[in-house]
Amino acid sequence: MAIVNKTVLGLIVFCALSLIACKPKGTGEMVSGDAASKVYVAPGKYDEFYNFVSGGFSGQLAVYGLPSGRLLRVIPVFSVDPEKGWGYSEETKPMLNTSHGFVPWDDLHHVQMSTTDGMPDGKWVFGNANNTPRIARIDLTTFRTAEIIELPNTGGNHSSPFNTENTEYIVGGTRFSVPDDGPSSDVSIETYKENFKGHISFVSIDKATGAMDLAFQLKTPGVNFDLASSGKKKSHDWFFFSCYNTEQANTLQEVNASKNDKDFVMAVNWKMAEELAKSGKGDMTPVSYAHNTWDEHAHTAKSEIVKKKIPILDISKFPGLVYFIPCPKSPHGCNVDPSGEFIVGSSKLATVIPVFSFDKIMKAIADKNFETEKYADVPVIKYEAALHGEVKKPGLGPLHTEFDDKGNAYTSFFVSSELVKWNLKSLEIIDRKPVYYSVGHLLVMGSNSNKPYGKYLVAYNKITKDRYLPTGPELAQSAQLFDISGDKMELLLDYPTIGEPHYAQGVPASLIKDKSVKFFNINDNKHPDATKSEGETRLVRKGNEVHVYMTEIRSHLAPDKIEGIKMGDVVYFHITNLEQDWDVPHGFAIKGANNGELLVMPGETVTLKWSPDRVGIFPMYCTDFCSALHQEMSGYIRVSPKGSNVPLKWGLGDKESTAK
Ligand code: K7E
Numbered sequence: 001m002a003i004v005n006k007t008v009l010g011l012i013v014f015c016a017l018s019l020i021a022c023k024p025k026g027t028g029e030m031v032s033g034d035a036a037s038k039v040y041v042a043p044g045k046y047d048e049f050y051n052f053v054s055g056g057f058s059g060q061l062a063v064y065g066l067p068s069g070r071l072l073r074v075i076p077v078f079s080v081d082p083e084k085g086w087g088y089s090e091e092t093k094p095m096l097n098t099s100h101g102f103v104p105w106d107d108l109h110h111v112q113m114s115t116t117d118g119m120p121d122g123k124w125v126f127g128n129a130n131n132t133p134r135i136a137r138i139d140l141t142t143f144r145t146a147e148i149i150e151l152p153n154t155g156g157n158h159s160s161p162f163n164t165e166n167t168e169y170i171v172g173g174t175r176f177s178v179p180d181d182g183p184s185s186d187v188s189i190e191t192y193k194e195n196f197k198g199h200i201s202f203v204s205i206d207k208a209t210g211a212m213d214l215a216f217q218l219k220t221p222g223v224n225f226d227l228a229s230s231g232k233k234k235s236h237d238w239f240f241f242s243c244y245n246t247e248q249a250n251t252l253q254e255v256n257a258s259k260n261d262k263d264f265v266m267a268v269n270w271k272m273a274e275e276l277a278k279s280g281k282g283d284m285t286p287v288s289y290a291h292n293t294w295d296e297h298a299h300t301a302k303s304e305i306v307k308k309k310i311p312i313l314d315i316s317k318f319p320g321l322v323y324f325i326p327c328p329k330s331p332h333g334c335n336v337d338p339s340g341e342f343i344v345g346s347s348k349l350a351t352v353i354p355v356f357s358f359d360k361i362m363k364a365i366a367d368k369n370f371e372t373e374k375y376a377d378v379p380v381i382k383y384e385a386a387l388h389g390e391v392k393k394p395g396l397g398p399l400h401t402e403f404d405d406k407g408n409a410y411t412s413f414f415v416s417s418e419l420v421k422w423n424l425k426s427l428e429i430i431d432r433k434p435v436y437y438s439v440g441h442l443l444v445m446g447s448n449s450n451k452p453y454g455k456y457l458v459a460y461n462k463i464t465k466d467r468y469l470p471t472g473p474e475l476a477q478s479a480q481l482f483d484i485s486g487d488k489m490e491l492l493l494d495y496p497t498i499g500e501p502h503y504a505q506g507v508p509a510s511l512i513k514d515k516s517v518k519f520f521n522i523n524d525n526k527h528p529d530a531t532k533s534e535g536e537t538r539l540v541r542k543g544n545e546v547h548v549y550m551t552e553i554r555s556h557l558a559p560d561k562i563e564g565i566k567m568g569d570v571v572y573f574h575i576t577n578l579e580q581d582w583d584v585p586h587g588f589a590i591k592g593a594n595n596g597e598l599l600v601m602p603g604e605t606v607t608l609k610w611s612p613d614r615v616g617i618f619p620m621y622c623t624d625f626c627s628a629l630h631q632e633m634s635g636y637i638r639v640s641p642k643g644s645n646v647p648l649k650w651g652l653g654d655k656e657s658t659a660k
């Protein structure tokens with residue numbers, strides 16, 4: 001939390017206060033007697049829900065089981081992961097390529113599951129990279145990142161990756177407006193209002209394969225887009241984005257972007273945008289961005305720098321495409337309820353929660369019930385004309401709102417550290433519960449679908465202070481699980497999380513678990529350097545490159561004795577795991593390698609690049625405890641001086657081969 005200086009504090013007392021999180025009273029036991037039995041998943045039993053949780057500044061995606069809160073897997077997405085070799089193996093390095101080159105880290109805030117007819121379909125989850133703007137698609141048969149697309153003209157891809165009802169598109173909205181990409185972006189920061197623009201990307205998703213394509217962008221005034229939510233059912237054609245910094249400030253935003261009494265929710269008719277883009281109405285603008293794809297048969301990624309022209313629609317030029325709806329001070333979350341009628345803006349610095357009505361918005365548009373002044377040539381609907389009503393005195397610092405299956409909403413309050421349950425129609429507060437401490441996102445199972453599953457709510461908290469055993473200056477963030485099946489929210493469990501969790505998805509395990517790939521069929525392995533039997537293992541020298549075609553099976557490397565490597569050589573170990581059984585990965589590591597390990601799944605081929613730095617004998621071994629003789633699964637490589645006449649040879653047991 002930034003320290004607010006005194007001058008600023010004097011200027012904007014309310015705002016400054018709002019930025020400081022309070023520690024709620026009564027941090028002791030809040031759990032009822034039968035909570036333990038409600039989260040107990042007996043040994044050998046499965047959890048009821050998969051919970052996909054963004055890892056924030058870890059750049060990864062965590063998979064938990066609920067209600068137990070057990071961490072099942074960390075899926076590497078935007079950050080390298082030496083545990084799994086992600087970003088270290090030659091096959092995975094291209095996945096982290098961008099137009100800036102190799103970027104080994106990012107900040108993943110939001111997770112969106114693919115939906116069909118508004119319901120989670122268990123095929124893919126999408127994650128956003130907030131720093132170097134990208135969207136990733138994770139395949140839920142392999143739990144691996146299958147595709148990453150970079151977004152041009154964007155700075156801080158924060159209002160992302162949210163989908164339309166049938167996953168026709170995933171959107172990515174810029175948090176930091178910036179000048180358009182290209183050489184003309186060398187402008188003074190003082191020219192913000194003139195030269196800095198917002199861009200919202202619409203990435204189309206292929207229904208069958210999930211393949212992503214940058215279809216078109218909207219160009220907007222230089223505001224900051226924070227979050228977004230697609231319309232549902234009757235509002236299917238619309239997308240709603242919260243925007244702050246409508247002041248278009250370029251410095252000291254904590255003051256200068258908090259001046260306006262109201263910012264906006266931006267309503268976009270995305271169906272109209274799609275038609276305009278398809279019928280050639282946009283400005284065809286050259287863009288350049290990285291597009292990385294994983295080939296599941298070659299077990300290899302490729303990265304392409306796409307250079308093409310895409311349609312960009314300037315929102316001020318197309319009447320009917322976009323409307324602004326005034327929304328009290330600096331809205332953060334923007335959430336559409338499952339009926340598609342209510343749009344909830346969570347205004348960080350306001351004392352009410354505004355709830356807009358889709359029907360009223362449509363009527364206001366039909367009646368031209370607009371403010372006299374437009375914003376950037378776009379009509380601004382009158383606040384009262386769009387408003388269903390306000391939740392009064394809900395709490396301090398509302399951030400996000402989720403929905404259950406019974407017409408209720410749940411809002412997280414960062415400053416007052418609480419969850420508040422209220423009724424969407426009556427806007428009456430039904431319940432409030434403290435959380436420990438300072439909740440950011442919250443999640444109701446299936447909330448952003450057309451029919452939430454309800455049952456559980458998870459609060460993702462930023463600060464844990466004294467909740468867990470101290471671990472030095474940095475403490476784990478935490479998740480708190482609530483039972484929401486009754487009128488009152490009931491705290492069941494609290495558990496630490498990896499990274500900093502922001503948004504998450506929760507879906508019934510039955511949607512995914514039976515589709516999980518158990519191993520890769522070695523006959524389908526199309527990796528160009530695959531070795532499909534021990535008989536094919538070999539070494540090949542190409543100048544100063546040596547290619548080692550190695551296999552692994554319980555419990556030996558083949559070959560396990562290698563000689564004839566020389567200083568100056570670059571050695572590529574192409575390792576194929578010959579196992580055809582579930583849960584038998586083999587690993588591979590070599591002394592002194594400036595690299596991670598490899599973790600090779602059954603039937604897969606993975607490559608480790610090694611440039612030996614000295615003469616001598618180097619042990620290599622399997623890193624994954626795979627059998628009782630795992631410790632024996634090892635070997636030696638001899639490195640000789642440059643120009644030595646040691647022949648290239650390799651062996652296993654009493655078999656020995658020499659390069660021809
Ligand atoms: Cu509220 Cu980046 Cu979704 Cu986090 S954002 S809390």
Ligand code: CUA
Binds near residue numbers: 554622630
């Ligand atoms: Cu293979 Cu240990």
